[in-house]
Amino acid sequence: MxxxxxxxxxxxxxxxxxxCPTGATDTENGQIDxxxxxxxxxxxxxxxxxxAIYLVPSTYPKPQKKEAEVQDALFKLAESKVSQETIAKDLxxxxxxxxxxxxxxxxxxxNHIMAEDCYREAGYILPQSDAVRxxxxxxxxxxxxxxxxxxxxxxxxLEKL
Amino acid sequence: MTRRLxxxxxxxxxxxxxxxxxxxxxxxxxxxxxxxxxxxxxxVLASYYEQGRENSEERTYQDLLKAINEDLExxxxxxxxxxxxxxxxxxxxxxxxxxxxxxxLKSLLMRYDKQKNxxxxxxxxxxxxxxxxxxxxxxxxxxxxxxxxxSFKIQAVQKEAV
Numbered sequence: 001m002x003x004x005x006x007x008x009x010x011x012x013x014x015x016x017x018x019x020c021p022t023g024a025t026d027t028e029n030g031q032i033d034x035x036x037x038x039x040x041x042x043x044x045x046x047x048x049x050x051x052a053i054y055l056v057p058s059t060y061p062k063p064q065k066k067e068a069e070v071q072d073a074l075f076k077l078a079e080s081k082v083s084q085e086t087i088a089k090d091l092x093x094x095x096x097x098x099x100x101x102x103x104x105x106x107x108x109x110x111n112h113i114m115a116e117d118c119y120r121e122a123g124y125i126l127p128q129s130d131a132v133r134x135x136x137x138x139x140x141x142x143x144x145x146x147x148x149x150x151x152x153x154x155x156x157x158l159e160k161l
Numbered sequence: 162m163t164r165r166l167x168x169x170x171x172x173x174x175x176x177x178x179x180x181x182x183x184x185x186x187x188x189x190x191x192x193x194x195x196x197x198x199x200x201x202x203x204x205v206l207a208s209y210y211e212q213g214r215e216n217s218e219e220r221t222y223q224d225l226l227k228a229i230n231e232d233l234e235x236x237x238x239x240x241x242x243x244x245x246x247x248x249x250x251x252x253x254x255x256x257x258x259x260x261x262x263x264x265x266l267k268s269l270l271m272r273y274d275k276q277k278n279x280x281x282x283x284x285x286x287x288x289x290x291x292x293x294x295x296x297x298x299x300x301x302x303x304x305x306x307x308x309x310x311x312s313f314k315i316q317a318v319q320k321e322a323v
Contacts, residue, residue, distance in 0.1 A: 004195045008311075008313060031195075034195070056194055056195050066249070066252075067243070067247045067249065069243040069246075069247070070240070070243045070244050070247055070249050070252050072243075073236075073239055073240035073243045073244070074240060074252060074255070075173065076236065076239075076240070077232065077236050077237070077240055077256075077259065078179060078182065079176075079179060080228055080231065080232050080236055081182075081232075081259075082176065082178040082179045082181075082182055083178070083217070083228060084225055084228050084229060085178065085182075086178050086214065086215065086216070086217045087217045087220045087221075087224055087225045087228070088225060090216055090217045090220065091221075091222060091225070096322075096323045097278070098320040098321055098322050098323075099278040099281050099282060099320060100278070101320070101321060101323075102281060102286055102318055102319070102320045102321070103269075103273055103281060103286070105318055105321075106286050106288055106295055106318045107225070107266060107269075107270070107295075109288045109293070109318065110262060110266055110288055110293035110294075110295050111266075111293070112182055112185070112293075113288070113289075113290060113291070113292065113293035114258075114259045114262060114263070114292075114293045115179070115182035116182050116183075116185055116186035116189070117186075117255045117258065117259060117292065117293075118255060118259070119182060119183050119186045120186050120190070120255065121249075121251045121252045121254070121255040122252075124183060124186060124187065125190065125251075126190065127187045127190050127191050127194075127196070127199060127203070132187060135183070139180070139206075148209060148212075148213070149209060150205045150206055150209055153202045153205040153206055154202075154206060156202055157199060157202045157203065157206075160196075160198070160199055160202075161199065
């Protein structure tokens with residue numbers, strides 16, 4: 001369990017630099033150096049006056065089982081959102097009117113986000129879960145022959161998750 | 162009602178467009194856990210599916226309206242019934258947000274149908290990157306009215322010439 005900084009909340013009080021025993025909080029990119037952070041130490045978390053530092057769990061509880069009917073209904077909704085995203089994208093690319101293209105792009109973005117949220121609640125909230133591993137394994141099996149398919153990326157994901 | 166648990170995930174039939182949304186969902190989930198390398202890898206997979214996504218078959222603005230009406234007339238009702246029957250709070254939450262966003266999108270599409278470009282000509286358009294809420298106006302609200310995320314998560318959509 002290591003500390004992470006929410007840049008949007010950080011008010012640069014720099015107390016974390018003062019309390020950190022390893023210098024993990026002192027970095028150029030504004031984030032905490034996870035490799036130096038002592039697991040569960042939390043000195044910076046408790047000291048931060050702007051509540052901008054929190055602990056990221058290294059392991060999560062198993063996600064709750066999703067009922068098949070709920071999952072099916074959410075997948076069906078996601079399918080509809082993605083098909084609306086597709087129509088909107090095609091309408092945008094088929095038009096040379098900047099205002100209409102802006103509208104279609106907006107509709108596409110909104111539908112994409114709604115589809116993501118359906119999948120999230122359909123049992124794909126946690127990347128390091130059996131559901132995701134099984135999905136990646138299946139995709140790799142099905143698509144590994146295709147030239148453009150990023151085989152290495154999927155193998156690395158299966159290794160790391 | 163028989164209670165069925167999905168024991169092992171069998172491969173669902175999913176289109177490339179659907180897989181693209183699945184992968185960006187997982188990419189965002191990794192970002193939230195500060196797993197930047199995994200997030201980047203899901204991003205690579207998402208672009209593979211995005212580039213290969215199917216075109217719609219000669220579909221029109223009216224088809225878009227028809228699809229959103231179907232969601233509002235039956236999709237949300239059916240999903241809500243299942244999620245309520247199983248007291249699935251997470252799913253109910255997503256459905257509440259999605260239904261509100263869909264209603265707003267429908268009204269935006271209908272207004273555009275009547276007013277055409279005058280609707281968006283001298284104003285800005287924003288999308289909430291958490292729930293998909295769409296806002297037309299000068300400045301986005303300080304909190305998203307649907308999911309209550311602060312406005313730095315509400316992004317402007319630019320007008321672009323071809």
